[in-house]
Amino acid sequence: MEIVVCLKQVVDPELPSQEFAIDPASRRQVRAGKALVISTYDENALEVALQLKDAGAASAVTALTVAPAAEAKDAVRLALAMGADKAVVVDDPRAALLLGAEKAALLAAALRRIGSFDLVLTGCESADWVERVLAPLLAEALDASCVTFVSRVEAGTGRVTARRLADDGVHTVEARLPAVVSVTSDEGNRPRLPKIRDIMQAGKKPVETVPVAELTDLPAALRETGVEVREVVVPQRTTTCEFLEGEPAEQAAALVQRLRALKVV
């Protein structure tokens, strides 16, 4: 089984709020000078792929990303150091402006160009726009089966068994290959830390860069999205916190008094 994992780089979502700003011109987060990381769940998706490879169920794992080529270097190096066999970078200077459907169009075209894959893994959502559309759109574009919010994947013959974390518990889903599966985190797919030796060897692994202009075979359904970002605003928090001081018993008494006054308890 060959696996392709889609990775996205985002401004580190753990950065403190003071470092968060919206650029009014692009209506996107200010990226310049900020630390970029692989979007949270994308690393879990890569880990799931690598576990399938470790178990002998996958023959090759390819990391695929759409980004300005220079900006993608760190993410690509980390993915290769973690254990991906090769990387494909769709070099697109406008990548950070693309919404999910536009990104899905490019990724679908890139996957068709890669050609050989049985399973495509993505994160269940990106840490920035949280649209949760990539896996379902790719599944449609590639005529593949689709399962989202999956924490574990087991390989079978011509299919995978996915453990989907659902609103009402855990679903077991049998999906035919090819399949596109989005991955959420759990204790079993925590991303591995590469060893020094892995990091050294990552530099020798193949990285293919594809100029975005070469991807012309975009799915018709995703060409005109009909959606534009009109405004992005940071809501002003009006709450001011009243700190209740003292020993724990005094703090507790003060809180109960206030909650009773508000008729909350």
Next chain:
Amino acid sequence: MPRILVVASALDGTLGRSALELLGGARALAGDGGAEVVAALLAPRMIDGAAETLGRHGAAWVVQVSDAALSVGQTDAALIAVEAVMTRVEPDVVLVAADTVGRELAPRLAFRRQAALVTEAMELRMDGPAILARRQVYGGRAMATLAVTKRPAVISVKPRSFDAPEPADAAGRTESLEVAIQAAGLKAVVTGVAAEAAEVGLEEAQIVISGGRGVGGAEGFKLLHTLAELLGGAVGSSRPPADEGWVPISWQIGQTGKTIRPNLYVAVGISGAAQHVAGVSGARTIVAINRDNQAPIFSLAHFGLVGDYRQIVPSLTAKLKELKST
């Protein structure tokens, strides 16, 4: 007048709150201009009174598809059914709940119908010919307004974003639509459903006591549970305890996880990452208990208690018990 199709998914055999919330969303979108609201009722079998309930809450027309394949988690089957209803109804807008099935369904439906797509909308209104959908972005740190000009448009709606419309007498018309769903043709099939020890009524609870990484382990959640029980509330968590396996995933509140709007939210050992805050910003009163007085949660909280929760939470429990007994 635009026609809005609401996907009322009752795959577990009951018509849940989310369908009625979508009718609230349809009403918000219709605004003063009005709209014809149609509901697609998807269920494994006919459900007594469900079509009538949808009618009383604003659906002028209910198209029901009943088929054994329309069961829990079965997106592929639901997709075939909704496509059939779309062909029958020809809506301008389709509203889908952003739940386990809806999150898969909305993008796939949009792709198949070459429709515009917006997910996780929290507010909807018309602005001339454009639909304006507001949603959280950047882990809840910002709100984006998206203008949708293409039709049809498929929009998924984040749970708890709209109230169900007040019920009225006028029930709409109802019809059944036969849809051929070939179970053998489905590419992804749910073969098992394990209902987790879901914290009862986390989404409905008026009081939620929630723990984060600072709680330190499964053991610490017992203190939270005692307090929640005393208050008739529920226990929740931020992402780290769910990831670490201290609590079931179904307890998780936030962008990934549940969205809640309780009267009282007590955040214990929760730093206040945007990802978590996104799920609780609708809470009326927020109390934060944390050792770090610089924790971002305090910028959201109404009351802050800086200290060790192992001492503060039992003190709170004791104080409330004392009040109850007097």
